[in-house]
Amino acid sequence: MTAVDLPAVPRVLIAEADPWSRDLLKQVLLNVRCDARLDVCADGQQAATLLREKTYDLILADWELPGVDGLSLLRSVRQKRRSLPFILLSSRNDSASVREALPLAPTAYLTKPLNMEGLTQRLQDLLLNEGESVYCEIAPLAPGMTLPVFLERRREASDGAPLRVDVKDAVEHSLTPDGLDLGRLEDQVRMDPQITAVLIAAANSAGHHGTPVQTLSAALHTLAAGQSMNLILGLALKHNVVLGDPALVAYAERHWQLSQDTADYARRLARMLELDHERCYSAGILHRLGDLALLRCLEDWRQGGGALDDEVIGESLATYGAAYGSALRARWRLPLELRQLIASIYSLEGGVYSRESLVMNLAAQMARLTEREGLEELASSKTARLLKVGLSELTRVRKA
Numbered sequence: 001m002t003a004v005d006l007p008a009v010p011r012v013l014i015a016e017a018d019p020w021s022r023d024l025l026k027q028v029l030l031n032v033r034c035d036a037r038l039d040v041c042a043d044g045q046q047a048a049t050l051l052r053e054k055t056y057d058l059i060l061a062d063w064e065l066p067g068v069d070g071l072s073l074l075r076s077v078r079q080k081r082r083s084l085p086f087i088l089l090s091s092r093n094d095s096a097s098v099r100e101a102l103p104l105a106p107t108a109y110l111t112k113p114l115n116m117e118g119l120t121q122r123l124q125d126l127l128l129n130e131g132e133s134v135y136c137e138i139a140p141l142a143p144g145m146t147l148p149v150f151l152e153r154r155r156e157a158s159d160g161a162p163l164r165v166d167v168k169d170a171v172e173h174s175l176t177p178d179g180l181d182l183g184r185l186e187d188q189v190r191m192d193p194q195i196t197a198v199l200i201a202a203a204n205s206a207g208h209h210g211t212p213v214q215t216l217s218a219a220l221h222t223l224a225a226g227q228s229m230n231l232i233l234g235l236a237l238k239h240n241v242v243l244g245d246p247a248l249v250a251y252a253e254r255h256w257q258l259s260q261d262t263a264d265y266a267r268r269l270a271r272m273l274e275l276d277h278e279r280c281y282s283a284g285i286l287h288r289l290g291d292l293a294l295l296r297c298l299e300d301w302r303q304g305g306g307a308l309d310d311e312v313i314g315e316s317l318a319t320y321g322a323a324y325g326s327a328l329r330a331r332w333r334l335p336l337e338l339r340q341l342i343a344s345i346y347s348l349e350g351g352v353y354s355r356e357s358l359v360m361n362l363a364a365q366m367a368r369l370t371e372r373e374g375l376e377e378l379a380s381s382k383t384a385r386l387l388k389v390g391l392s393e394l395t396r397v398r399k400a
Contacts, residue, residue: 007057009035009036009037010033010036010037010057010058010127011036011037011038011039011054011055011056011057011058012029012033012036012037012038012039012056012057012058012059012060012127013039013040013041013047013050013051013054013056013058013059013060013061014026014029014038014039014040014041014060014061015040015041015042015043015044015046015047015059015060015061015062015065015070015073016040016042016060016061016062016065016089017042017043017062017064017065017066018062018202018205019042019205020198020201020202020205020231021062021112021227022040022042023234024114024230024231024234025060026038026040027234027237027238028116028119028120028123028234028237029060029123029127030237031120031237032120032123032124032127032128033123033127033128033134034134034135034136035134035136036127039054039056042066043065043066043067043068044061044065044066044067044068044069044070044072044073045067045068046067047061047065047068047073048068048073048076051073051076051077056084057084057085058084058085058086058087058123058126058127059073059077059084059085059086059087060087060089061073061074061086061087061088061089062089062090063088063089063090063091063092063097063101064090064091070088070089070090071088071100071101071104074086074088074101074104074106075104078104078105082105085107085126086106086107087106087107087108087110087122088101088106088108088109088110089110089111089112089114090109090110090111090112091111091112092111093111107122107126108122110122112226112227113224113225113226113227113229113230114226114230116230116233116234138303138304139304140304140305141301141304141305141306145306147301147306147312147316148319150297150301150306151294151297151301151316151319151320152320154297154300155320155323155324155327156327156331158293158294158296158297158324158327158328159238159239159293159296160194160197160198160289160292160293160296160328160332161193161194161197161289161292161293161295161296162194162240162241162242162243162252162292162295162296162299163192163194163195163235163236163241163242164191164192164193164194164252164256165188165189165191165192165195167189167195167232167233167235167236168233168236169188170185170188170189170232171185171188171229171232171233173188174188179225180225180226180228180229182220182221182225182228185220185228185229185232186216186217186220189216189232190216190281190285191256191260191263191285192285193256193259193285193286193288193289193292194235194241194289194292195216195232195235196216196219196282196285196286197286197289197328197329197332197334198231198235198332199216199219199220199223199228199231199232200213200214200215200216200219200282200334200335200338201332201333201334202219202223202227202231203218203219203222203223204333204334204335205333212335212336212337212338213335214279214282214335214337214338215278215279215281215282216278216282217278218278239300240296240299240300240303241296243295243296243299244299244302244303245298245299245302245308247308247309247310247313248295248298248299248302248308248313251295251313251317252292252295255288255291255292255295256288256292258288258367258368259284259285259286259287259288260284260285261366261367262284262285262287262345262360262363262364262366262367263280263281263282263283263284263285263363264281264284265284265362265363265366265367265397265398266280266281266283266284266359266360266363267280267281267284268397268400269359269362269363269387269389269397270356270359272389272393272396272397273355273359273387273389275355275356275359276356279338279341279356280341280356280359280360280363282338283338283341283342283344283345283360284345284360284363284364286329286334286338286342287325287342287345287346287360287364288325289325289328289329290321290322290323290324290325290326290327290328290329291317291321291324291325293324293325293328294316294317294320294321294324295313295317297324298312298313298316322346325342329342340357341356341357341360342360344356344357344358344360344361345360345361345363345364346364347361348361348383353386355387358383358386358387359387361383362378362381362383362384362387362389365378365381365383366378366394366397366398375391375394375395375398376391378394379391379394
């Protein structure tokens with residue numbers, strides 16, 4: 001089947017077990033055909049049910065699906081529709097696996113980590129006529145929609161924060177003749193809360209097991225170069241990852257800087273006290289994720305025709321920022337220990353605190369001080385006393 005044979009709006013099925021790989025496939029496809037009618041599922045049995053109920057114009061399925069694997073899905077499809085485009089994805093790159101799949105005539109057999117450019121080209125060939133592009137207008141707000149209702153509905157479906165880093169530039173600066181340098185990539189993206197959160201979440205997803213990953217460095221090495229690069233580049237394909245409203249940009253800059261200052265102070269304090277400084281840095285860089293995600297949703301509100309001003313932005317952050325952060329951290333299944341460390345930035349509950357929790361709380365207090373405010377009062381606080389950190393130590397941390 002060629003693009004010219006497709007209906008005006010193609011229906012596509014994506015079957016992929018890993019949630020972050022599934023989301024990446026969805027974003028790549030919608031970047032090619034934003035109007036596609038898309039069904040997404042996580043297991044082969046659900047995919048088989050959908051194939052019985054609906055007629056699709058393209059299928060992307062992972063060989064390693066639970067229940068009914070992707071090869072079995074391909075075999076079933078070929079019994080009924082020999083020419084239906086079917087892209088089989090797999091982590092198997094051995095010749096025996098390729099020989100097993102080829103008699104079933106997959107339209108493409110793509111091994112993981114996926115080549116994003118190659119996948120995009122395949123989808124363009126299948127879903128677009130030569131020289132064709134599809135433009136999708138931003139949907140207006142529903143009649144009578146109010147901002148509180150809009151934000152409440154979006155809280156559980158928020159796609160996270162806007163990007164602070166130009167991901168294409170970051171990847172380009174991390175490439176060497178031998179491939180992607182993970183150390184360079186970490187240096188390029190470690191100040192971005194969205195990238196940090198997504199990579200940590202992906203490293204803890206169903207496809208990876210073992211000790212919970214709580215730092216960007218550990219996430220990059222768990223995912224390895226190919227998948228890390230794909231996930232980072234995939235973020236740039238999402239809607240409103242770059243804010244357009246100047247007022248929202250100004251608020252985002254303040255929250256990014258507060259996150260950065262908290263993370264830097266936490267890392268310095270933790271190093272001084274011989275604690276896990278990378279985990280403390282992660283908690284600091286992530287603690288404003290909810291506020292930033294809310295700003296991105298306010299951009300959606302504005303583009304849909306909603307009114308927005310500085311007062312509305314401030315009130316929305318005060319009312320919904322914390323709830324957005326909690327919802328995101330839970331939905332993305334960030335490790336409980338990391339979420340607890342983030343929570344300690346805002347308050348210390350109970351009578352027994354870990355030293356890392358005290359570090360985070362103290363670092364956040366330091367980050368909120370203005371340049372003109374001294375450290376004397378902070379040095380005499382309960383948090384500093386419990387850590388046995390005095391004015392001289394805080395001064396060194398601030399000036400480092």
